[in-house]
Amino acid sequence: MTRKTTSGPVTVSQDAPGAPRAAPASDRPPAMGDVARLAGVSHQTVSRVLNDHPNVRAETRDRVLSAIEQLGYRRNTVARALVTRRTGAIGVVTEDSPLYGPTMTLIALENAARGQGMYVSVATVTRWDVATVQGSLEHYMDQGVDGVVVIASHDEAVRAVQSFRARVPVVMVGPAELDGDIPTVAVNQYAGARLATRHLLDLGHTDVLHVAGPQVWLDARSRSRGWHDTMLQAGLRPRDPVPGDWTASTGFRIGKELVERDRTGEDRLPTAVFAANDQLALGLLHAFAESGVRVPHDVSVVGYDDVEGAAHFFPPLTTVRPDFVELGRRCLDQLVAAMAGEPAEPVLVRASLAVRASSGRPRS
């Protein structure tokens, strides 16, 4: 096996010219065999030391360790992965754009993964169509990851994952629960939305308008439902939600329209708006400020996500704060459980409300 060069004087490690060295041939980084030779043991013993196998004599272990030290040996993860069939990598599929939630989730997930000795490979996706998502999944199958996390509650992404036969566990972050045996981790969007709406109702509002996110996102739908149910249960008949996307520009446009319709008498300005995310809320704030509509005096605004800086919007934004760190952590838990073959219970992470200056009692 291994080094044929062992024929000849064994293991003489000296730098003097002409003498055979224990150091590896050429520039190749040292391998187990090199360590073994230097320590005067077999490569298997080195392996045992590295893997904390109990049955190694203390003295042997020390000799191996010092040989490792001396050679600057590092275990070759690739070779190890080849035989164990585990790479320790988990693949994350996320969106191309710097959305706050996904980014935070990715970071938290990475931290959690590192805590478990795993590492994270990331692939971004511009659109969530089935072909693209499955392309990413294929990529990860080739890459030999131990598991995949898809950060998306987009309908089509869900379909893509559901119809993909993966050889490793796939966890979805976003959907609260899924048919099939796909483990999920999600922020409790519904509860968060109820929290926000309840807050406005408690302040005395009765006309709480909802500016919705794109309805192809489960997240957006849950938030809409949370708002809707809360209104109904309070005995209120809500206006139809205004459809939006996740951007500030759209929030701005909608804000302008609301003001304009109020001016023309077409529709009265609501006393409060619950926006599906902070960007929409930011756009609304901008439109209102520009039109001389005072927040919260004339209209209260509540957002969702508590993005960086939301505390310094003008006025500081009342918003729902999901616990992304917890989300990332639980996400890894789900993945690890799934890898161990345990059946998965959907996990919901709670969101809290950050009350700031953008919400207040209605005027009249």
Next chain:
Amino acid sequence: MTRKTTSGPVTVSQDAPGAPRAAPASDRPPAMGDVARLAGVSHQTVSRVLNDHPNVRAETRDRVLSAIEQLGYRRNTVARALVTRRTGAIGVVTEDSPLYGPTMTLIALENAARGQGMYVSVATVTRWDVATVQGSLEHYMDQGVDGVVVIASHDEAVRAVQSFRARVPVVMVGPAELDGDIPTVAVNQYAGARLATRHLLDLGHTDVLHVAGPQVWLDARSRSRGWHDTMLQAGLRPRDPVPGDWTASTGFRIGKELVERDRTGEDRLPTAVFAANDQLALGLLHAFAESGVRVPHDVSVVGYDDVEGAAHFFPPLTTVRPDFVELGRRCLDQLVAAMAGEPAEPVLVRASLAVRASSGRPRS
């Protein structure tokens, strides 16, 4: 070779009794050998087909391809990496927090990498001290990445990278240029800062205050220098910059202090402020709005980064927009060049100015 079990009934895994199958034993995914057997060639020929080796007869190639198709064979990247000593992975070290620039850079980098058939592994870091950074680098050495990108212009991070002997190329994103042979890619922070300051001067301002970023960041220092040099070259004597960090809270506090000192007569409010990033600017806007200081009527504000939503701050923020996509792309170029052993020229990416409503002519 391989299967020693060939002695005795060969590999019998059969669906219909008696008929030997080309399918692999047990549940192991099919390997080259399985494809080879099905196509009636050697595994080496399969390898040749997969690697587009020229000397394969068309008919043979087709037979192999259809065998691959039939078995759903995928090449095992790990085994391949073991023998080629290249994993196709590049490691990215970035910060724990959802800073806009690094996030954008990461995304752009990932896209560029995928375009080259490489993929990106990410490790985050809470602090940039030498031990932590080198820990991440060690991690990537173990992981066998083909190269590493460190997204940080933090002084200590730079030192950490400089004093680390890596076996693969390491590119730093942030520093404009570095001693030693470490390739760099950076936004031209200095030019961007000059652009912003020049813009304010052109509007007629003479008292442009600079709210600086943390000076342990090269980025922050370059921006400060750009502002400072531009002021001097215009024959103006700038006030001392106000030290800040990257957060909106600090911007807010500073804004409040400025207003307060104006009120007490201790120091007049400047007619314009150049903030080292958009978060600081956001905090300033908040403080000014809250204090009744009108932007840009009483004071102009310019930021840096053009974060998501900057166009809908109130008022919309004039800011310097770095080309992060270009940054990510060039970053990969640097890495690829370094992997090919080519000497690296530092790369500077240009930044442009997004002029919006937060900057205007000075009042008097």
Next chain:
DNA sequence: GACTCGGCTGTTAACGTTCACAACGCGTCG
């Protein structure tokens, strides 16, 4: 017709680990 050459293919040996098993030394027990 022998010889060479180039296209095509197969054989064997790496790559650096872990796993399964065998072997050895030594104390204990029947």
Next chain:
DNA sequence: CGACGCGTTGTGAACGTTAACAGCCGAGTC
């Protein structure tokens, strides 16, 4: 005193790919 068990170590064979080399065959070439 031999059998047994246990702690410790070594040996050989995987894992699935690419690299190096050798062999075969038909077409030119002299």
